[in-house]
Amino acid sequence: MALVGSTANPCLVQLRRDIASPPFARREVVRQPTTGLERSVSAGVSTTPIEAPRDLVRLGPVMERGTGRPEVVIGLIDGPVAMGHPALSGGNLREISGLGASCIARNNAACFHGTFVAGILSAERGAQAPALCPSCTLIVRPIFSEAYSASLQVPSATTQDLAAAVVDCIQAGARILNLSAALGHASPRDERHLQVALDYACRRGVIVVAAAGNQGSIGGSTITRHPWVIPVVGYSLSGRPMTQSTFGAAIGRHGLGGPGEGVTSLSPTGPSVTFAGTSVAAPFVSGTFGLLLSAFPHATGVDVRLALTRSAASRRRTVVPPLLDAWTAYRELSRAHSRTSTHRGGGNGWKGDRQ
Secondary structure (H helix, E strand, O other): OOOOOOOOOHHHHHHHHHHOOOOOOOOOOOOOOOOHHHHHHHOOOOOOOOHHHHHHOOOHHHHOOOOOOOOOEEEEEEOOEOOOOHHHOOOOEEEOOOOOOEOOOOOOHHHHHHHHHHHHHHOOOOOOOOOOOOOOEEEEEEOOOOOOOOOOOOOEEOHHHHHHHHHHHHHOOOOEEEEOOEEOOOOHHHHHHHHHHHHHHHHHOOEEEEEOOOOOOEOOOHHHHOOOEEEEEEEOOOOOEOOOOOEOHHHHHHOEEEEOOOEEEEEOOEEEEEEOOHHHHHHHHHHHHHHHHHHOOOOOHHHHHHHHHOOOHHHOOOOOOOEOOHHHHHHHHHHHHHHHHHHOOOOOOOOOOOO
């Protein structure tokens, strides 16, 4: 992996400038929702076990506007996936050449974990899974093997494996990375390799979404402390942060919350299953990025990132990040698109409907 790190990462400097510039300057946090169920009922939505997590973060109206675009590529850095699952037969799953992505044995935790997360992102609409953006392309890049046999919490991977997977996915065309793996013990040198890989993602404008962890403590890691990464904590279906999530200053400053309980998705062995945790919450953020980049193909990763985090990173003072609000982000991008189109005479604006 021949990448060159920099103490002054140009893309982070640009990100700070963009936060202070129109069209996102002076935007305040819209709200921290009370309960997702209250919100879905007030909108007249019939909440089912599949819909409840989506309603919590107001994904429904965004999903109604499309299923994503194949040119928006999400890198799934997780376990192997049951590629032949009937609900994943839409043809938008890929593996990196020379690296097997499909499960060998389907009754192990690594395969369960990878297939479950893939279902959240890429299952066919109507399946027993959230099926956020099935028309986006999903690159499967396993980083923990099927020998992994512990409970279905956030799996552990070495920093070398994770750094290599980040680079592999970016070089394969990913615009979004979904990381649902915790780090094992790493030396300072290994952590530096991962730092360089994350800097590479930043320079390329590739969004990195990572599960914050399920340690139920205040802390962080090389991943969640990186200013380009969006760490994701779990929220209950009542709209409250889940105590088993890992929180921290960096997580609160530039992270988001996602549905972390009551999420039903695909199982490699047949019936759908329901799990909880930050690795369940993270793909809701990744999938929202996929839908927004599909709806506004001329928007950059920074544009969508700022819309989702509502330009509040410099003003957050808590270790708990706000809950994702997909619909507010969509409308924010629509307004920015309208201003950009007016400024440019309507010729080069983002392609999204206006609200």
